[in-house]
Each structure stands twice: as C-alpha cells, then as structure tokens.
Amino acid sequence: MPAQTVRTFDDWIREFQAWQTEIGFPKQLLGDFKFEEKFGDPCGPNVEFGEFKGRPKWETPMQVPLQDMRDGLMNLIVYQGDTEFASVEQQRHLVKTAPTDYDLKSILRVMSEEMRHGWQMCYLLVTHFGKTGAIEAQKQLQRRSWNKERLLGSFNEPVDHWLDFFTYTDFVDRDGKYQLRMLSHSGFAPLAKSMGPMLKEESFHLGTGQTGLRRILQAGKIPTAIVQQYFNKWVPTAFDLFGKDKSTPARLYYVWGLKGRYDEDTNAETPDLDDLNAHARALYRREVEELVVQLNALLAPGEPKLVVPDLKFRRDPKLSEHGGQPYDIHGKRLSDREYEDYLARNLPNEETKARLDEIFKTPDWIAPKGGPAAA
Amino acid sequence: MRGQAVASRRRPGATLSDQEFFEQVPRLFWACHAREETAYHLGIYLAHRPPDGSEVARALAFRAPGPAPAVASDLVRDFQAALADLHYPDAKPLLRLARHGLDARQAASLAHFELPSYPLYEPLAVKGLLLLGRVAPMPGRLDEPGLRGYRTFMQQLDELKEAVPFTCVPEAPYYLSRVVEAALTELAVEQSEAAK
Numbered sequence: 070m071p072a073q074t075v076r077t078f079d080d081w082i083r084e085f086q087a088w089q090t091e092i093g094f095p096k097q098l099l100g101d102f103k104f105e106e107k108f109g110d111p112c113g114p115n116v117e118f119g120e121f122k123g124r125p126k127w128e129t130p131m132q133v134p135l136q137d138m139r140d141g142l143m144n145l146i147v148y149q150g151d152t153e154f155a156s157v158e159q160q161r162h163l164v165k166t167a168p169t170d171y172d173l174k175s176i177l178r179v180m181s182e183e184m185r186h187g188w189q190m191c192y193l194l195v196t197h198f199g200k201t202g203a204i205e206a207q208k209q210l211q212r213r214s215w216n217k218e219r220l221l222g223s224f225n226e227p228v229d230h231w232l233d234f235f236t237y238t239d240f241v242d243r244d245g246k247y248q249l250r251m252l253s254h255s256g257f258a259p260l261a262k263s264m265g266p267m268l269k270e271e272s273f274h275l276g277t278g279q280t281g282l283r284r285i286l287q288a289g290k291i292p293t294a295i296v297q298q299y300f301n302k303w304v305p306t307a308f309d310l311f312g313k314d315k316s317t318p319a320r321l322y323y324v325w326g327l328k329g330r331y332d333e334d335t336n337a338e339t340p341d342l343d344d345l346n347a348h349a350r351a352l353y354r355r356e357v358e359e360l361v362v363q364l365n366a367l368l369a370p371g372e373p374k375l376v377v378p379d380l381k382f383r384r385d386p387k388l389s390e391h392g393g394q395p396y397d398i399h400g401k402r403l404s405d406r407e408y409e410d411y412l413a414r415n416l417p418n419e420e421t422k423a424r425l426d427e428i429f430k431t432p433d434w435i436a437p438k439g440g441p442a443a444a
Numbered sequence: 445m446r447g448q449a450v451a452s453r454r455r456p457g458a459t460l461s462d463q464e465f466f467e468q469v470p471r472l473f474w475a476c477h478a479r480e481e482t483a484y485h486l487g488i489y490l491a492h493r494p495p496d497g498s499e500v501a502r503a504l505a506f507r508a509p510g511p512a513p514a515v516a517s518d519l520v521r522d523f524q525a526a527l528a529d530l531h532y533p534d535a536k537p538l539l540r541l542a543r544h545g546l547d548a549r550q551a552a553s554l555a556h557f558e559l560p561s562y563p564l565y566e567p568l569a570v571k572g573l574l575l576l577g578r579v580a581p582m583p584g585r586l587d588e589p590g591l592r593g594y595r596t597f598m599q600q601l602d603e604l605k606e607a608v609p610f611t612c613v614p615e616a617p618y619y620l621s622r623v624v625e626a627a628l629t630e631l632a633v634e635q636s637e638a639a640k
Contacts, residue, residue: 101531109610170492174560175617268610276616284489437485 075207078195085188088210092158094180098173102181106192109265116256117333118340119326126258130197133257138325141318142257143198143205145328148220149248150190150209153183155224156242158214163234168435172231175277179238182270189263197259222385223306230425231281231435232291233417236299239278240357244310246271247331247353254329279360286367287436290428293372298417300375301398304357305383311350313388319345354380383412451607455577459635462604465576466612469627473614476630480507487557488618494524495558503557504550507566519544523554532561533598535591548590549583556621563601563621565594572628573600575635601625 075081085104089096116124121134130139157180167173191209194202212218217225223241228234249271253264285291312319320342322328330336331349341348358377365374379400386392395408403411428434452463477484487502497515500523505512522540529537538551546554552565563569565583573580578600581593598621605620614623 169489171488265610269608269613272610272613272615273617273619276614276618279615280617284485437482437489 075195075203076200077203078192081191081195081203081206084207084210085184085191088154089184092161092213094157094161094184095164095177098164098177099181102178104181104185104188106189106263107185107266108259108262111258111261112254112334116326117254118329119256119324121256121326124256126256126261128258130257135325137321138327139198141322141325142255142260142327143194143202144318145252145255145322146190146193146198146260147205147209149252150187150194150206151212151220152224152245152248153187153190154209155212155214155219155221156180156183156237157187158219159224159226159228159237160234163228163231166231166429168231168438172281175273176234179274179277182274185270186267189267193259193263221310223303223310226302226306229417229422230429232285232296232299232425233302235278235281235285236296236303237278238274239282239360240300240303240307241310242271242274242278243357244307244353246275247311247349250331251328251333251349254333256326279363281435282364283367284436285434286364288434288438289369290431290434291425293368293375295417295421295425297373297375297398298415298421300361301378301383301415302417304378307353307357308350308380309385309388311353312346314347314390315343316346350380457574458577459575462576462607465604465627465631466608468631469608469612469623470614472627472630472634473616473623476626476633477616477618483507484622488560491557493527493558495527496520499557500554503554504546506553506557507564516544519546527558530555530559530562532559533595533602535562535594535598538586539588539591542586546586547583548586548594551586552583552594560619561621563598563625565597566625566629568632569625569628570597571632571635572630573597575631576604578603 073080073084075084082104111126114125116122116126127133130142133139133142160176160180163176164173167176187209191206194206196202198205212220214225215227219225223244228237246268249264249268253261253268255261255264282296285296286293319328323330323340323342323345330340330345331352354377361375361377368374376398378398379396380389381391381394381396381400382398383396384392395403395405395411397403397408397411398415432438451466452461454461454464483502483506487506490502491499497517497520500515500520501512504515519541522544526537526540535552535555538555541551541554549565549567552562555562556564567582570580570582580597580600583597584590584593601621601624604624608620608624613620616623
C-alpha cells in the first residue's frame with residue numbers, strides 16, 4: 070500500500086505504527102511502554118557558543134536568523150532520527166535469541182527507547198519544520214537498513230547475534246551519546262531540551278553493551294580473537310560517525326551555535342574550528358580505551374589482550390585521510406596483498422560465524438549461566 | 445532551571461539536597477553494587493517466566509544473612525499468580541504472599557527480580573531517603589498498611605528517578621529503581637560509618 074502523505078504528527082504516528090509492523094517488531098512485547106516526546110531542562114537559557122553566543126536560545130526555527138542555519142538545523146535532526154530507526158531495524162532479529170529473559174527485557178527496552186528517540190526527532194521535524202519537515206520525518210520510516218539506505222555507514226551493517234549486539238551497543242551507541250551531548254548544547258531550545266531524557270535512557274543501552282561483553286569474557290567460551298574481530302568490525306565505523314576531519318559543516322554548526330563540543334560545559338579552551346570532529350573522536354577513543362582496559366582485566370593470564378583499533382584502520386576514504394589504506398589495527402602499514410589477507414583473518418568471516426553458531430548452542434557462553442560469575 | 449533550583453534546596457531536616465545526592469549517585473551506586481554484583485546478576489539473569497523455586501529462594505536470600513530459605517511449592521504458585529496481575533506501580537497482588545509469612549521487604553525482593561521497576565524495599569534505603577528529608581515507612585508486615593508503606597517508598601523513588609539529571613545516571617544495564625535504591629542504601633551505610 071503506498072504511504073499516505075504526512076501532514077500532522079498524528080499522520081506520522083500512523084506511519085510509525087505501520088513501520089513497526091513492516092520491520093517485524095514484536096509490538097505485543099512492548100508492555101506498557103509509552104511512546105511520547107519528553108523534554109528536560111536546557112543547559113542554559115542563552116546560546117552557549119558561536120556567533121550568537123549570549124542571545125536567548127531559539128524556540129522556533131523562524132527565530133533562527135538565517136535560512137542556511139535553519140536548513141543545517143533540520144539536517145542535524147534528520148541524521149539523528151535516521152540512526153534511531155536504523156538501529157531498531159538492525160537489531161530486530163535478536164529478540165528471538167535472547168540468552169536470558171532479562172536480556173530480552175533489555176533489548177526490548179533498548180529498541181523501544183531508540184524508537185522513542187526517533188519519535189522525538191520526528192516530532193520536532195513535523196511540528197517545527199512545516200511541509201519539508203513532515204516529508205523528512207516520513208522518509209525516516211521509508212529508508213531501510215537492510216537495503217543500505219540509512220544515511221550513515223554503521224547503520225547499514227547487519228547486527229547478527231548477541232556478541233555483535235553487545236559490541237554495537239557498547240561502541241556505536243557510545244558515538245550516539247557523544248552526538249546527543251553535543252546537541253544538548255544546541256541554541257535551538259526544543260532540540261537541546263530533547264537531549265536530557267534521551268541521554269538518561271542511553272545510559273542503560275551503554276551499560277547493556279559493556280556488561281554484556283564483560284559477561285561474555287567472564288564465561289570464557291568465546292575466544293578473545295573472535296571478540297576482537299567484532300571490535301574490528303564496529304569501532305572503525307564508530308570513528309567514522311564523528312564525520313570528516315576539517316569538516317566545514319561541523320565548523321558551521323559550531324559557529325551558528327547549533328552543535329557544541331562534547332565537553333562544551335567544562336572546556337574553557339577556545340575551540341579549533343577545523344578540529345571539532347577530531348576532538349570529539351579523540352575523547353571517544355580515550356573513553357573506549359578505558360572500557361577495554363576494564364574488559365582486559367577479566368581475561369585469563371596469557372590470553373591475548375583486546376585492542377582498540379588504530380584510527381587509521383579500515384576508515385572510510387570519504388571521511389579520513391587514511392581511509393581505504395592498508396593499515397592493521399595497530400596502525401602499521403601493510404602491503405595491499407597483506408592487507409587483504411589481514412582483513413580476511415581479522416574481521417568476522419564464515420568460519421567465525423560457524424564457530425559462534427556452535428558456541429551459542431551451549432548454555433554457558435555467557436555469565437551467569439555456569440560461567441565464573443555463577444560459580 | 446526551576447527544577448534544578450528546587451533540587452538544589454535542602455528539605456527540612458535533610459543532611460543533603462536532592463541535587464547533592466544526585467551528584468554522588470554514580471559513586472554511591474557502584475560502591476553498593478560492587479559488593480553484591482554476583483548475587484544481583486544471578487537474581488536478574490537467571491530469572492525467567494514462570495519463576496521456579498530456585499528463583500524465589502535466590503530473591504529471598506538477596507541481602508539476607510544465612511543460607512537460602514527452603515521454598516514451598518505453594519509459595520511459588522502464589523507468586524506466579526501474583527506476577528500475572530502485577531503492573532507497576534500497583535503492589536496489591538503481592539498480598540497473596542502474606543499467608544506464607546513473608547514481610548513487605550521479602551515480597552518487594554521477589555517482585556524486583558522479576559519486574560525490576562519494583563524497587564527493593566530495604567531499611568537502609570529508607571534511611572537514605574531520610575537523609576534527603578524524604579519520609580517513607582520502614583518495611584514491615586505484608587498487609588494493607590505495609591503495602592501502602594511500600595507504595596510511599598516507590599513514590600519517593602519515582603520522584604528521584606524523574607529528577608536525576610542524565611549526567612548523574614551511571615552507564616549500567618540496570619533499571620533506575622535499582623540504581624537509586626542502591627545509591628540510597630550506600631548513602632545510609634556511609635552516614636552510619638561516619639557517625640561511628
């Protein structure tokens with residue numbers, strides 16, 4: 070059935086419900102989860118940075134001084150919303166294979182809250198950006214991750230199983246935290262006020278990922294080398310999500326007061342406007358390294374340590390000067406031929422998947438189901 | 445902004461304001477959780493529907509001294525029946541467990557590990573609330589007044605869950621009812637140790 074034109078948010082809600090059905094989301098398992106828009110306190114009443122610093126935050130797009138700024142603002146909201154729906158599409162199969170009832174509750178909660186975040190972004194689009202916003206909100210429900218139509222690379226990759234899910238949630242959702250924190254400083258008040266409740270919910274998602282990986286390592290059934298393959302799959306895509314080095318849009322978003330630095334409220338230094346994406350990526354990388362140190366502490370003596378891939382490994386040529394070049398996860402340059410072999414051995418492959426299929430059939434691949442935590 | 449101003453004001457008789465508490469929530473939560481993570485993980489990750497006797501025993505043993513209690517099969521059946529009717533924040537279905545000699549603390553523990561929105565109802569967490577100038581009855585018998593006390597405790601936690609800023613929510617796969625309860629418990633422990 071062709072989609073109806075979306076004019077009001079109620080129209081959009083009908084499309085949203087049809088999307089849930091089409092992607093096979095088990096609505097019957099939602100319980101009393103309520104989809105609604107939520108607004109918290111803004112970081113402050115005035116624009117926090119950029120050329121308009123000190124002026125009252127804008128409550129409507131029409132108060133935003135320039136058309137280019139309004140277009141940029143809508144673009145930020147569109148990209149954020151697209152990731153939210155995409156992640157639900159990526160994870161939708163995993164409901165059937167949850168290792169425990171609590172994991173099932175957790176993934177349903179993660180997916181419900183990601184949908185709510187998408188709902189929140191579409192609410193802003195439909196209620197603030199007129200006909201164009203309504204069309205963009207509708208398009209969020211028409212692109213499909215499995216057709217590789219989502220706007221950002223990470224969100225077109227399949228999430229095949231629970232190791233994949235925990236790695237994705239720990240590292241790709243963590244990029245989401247950074248994006249939301251940067252938007253929480255936005256000069257557009259409805260966007261800034263949307264971020265607090267979203268970030269509060271995101272804490273559960275990030276904890277689900279990191280604790281899931283901890284439980285896997287505690288159980289000791291999945292070889293560390295396989296876990297590393299999934300780090301190699303996701304972490305470089307998460308680096309790419311921060312965007313291009315020396316990005317003009319990032320500079321403009323900052324100058325316009327629409328998207329701040331991750332540490333905007335604590336960083337007194339004058340920002341390097343050519344370095345905004347790299348700055349956020351560096352903070353993210355440091356945080357991920359600390360998490361991986363915690364994970365490595367769980368490994369048995371002699372086990373190879375997990376590694377955060379180098380910033381040069383497997384990067385998108387459109388986004389990084391090192392993109393498309395043959396580097397290993399330690400940042401060592403390889404020959405083209407070595408690189409081909411290296412990727413075949415260090416990314417999830419058919420052999421990995423077959424091995425995992427066997428491991429997932431055993432009840433104790435994740436703690437506490439006979440792993441050390443349950444002992 | 446107004447919300448933050450209210451949260452930063454101390455309530456009458458409080459040792460610290462909600463805002464002062466919120467800033468300590470991640471530290472307090474992890475300190476409490478570190479002591480009991482294994483038992484807590486067994487409680488949540490081995491729970492399934494319908495619950496069996498081992499799950500009921502684990503929930504009753506959580507934070508309780510001594511060995512896990514023996515669990516009669518009719519208690520398990522009554523708990524399964526109560527679960528079918530439990531919808532947060534209604535706690536009345538837990539009254540079915542009263543005939544087994546359980547108190548409100550134990551009933552809350554059973555509810556929490558199956559439906560984590562229901563918080564653990566612990567004397568130390570009630571003391572923690574008191575340090576914020578918030579009053580809830582101590583857990584007592586499992587009867588109508590006892591469940592009203594649990595309901596008051598839940599309402600106090602709901603207010604804190606709603607008001608806690610995202611910057612103070614630890615990255616953890618646990619429901620906010622668990623995070624806030626554990627932080628309150630630890631607050632009371634620290635206060636009591638400081639008073640010695």
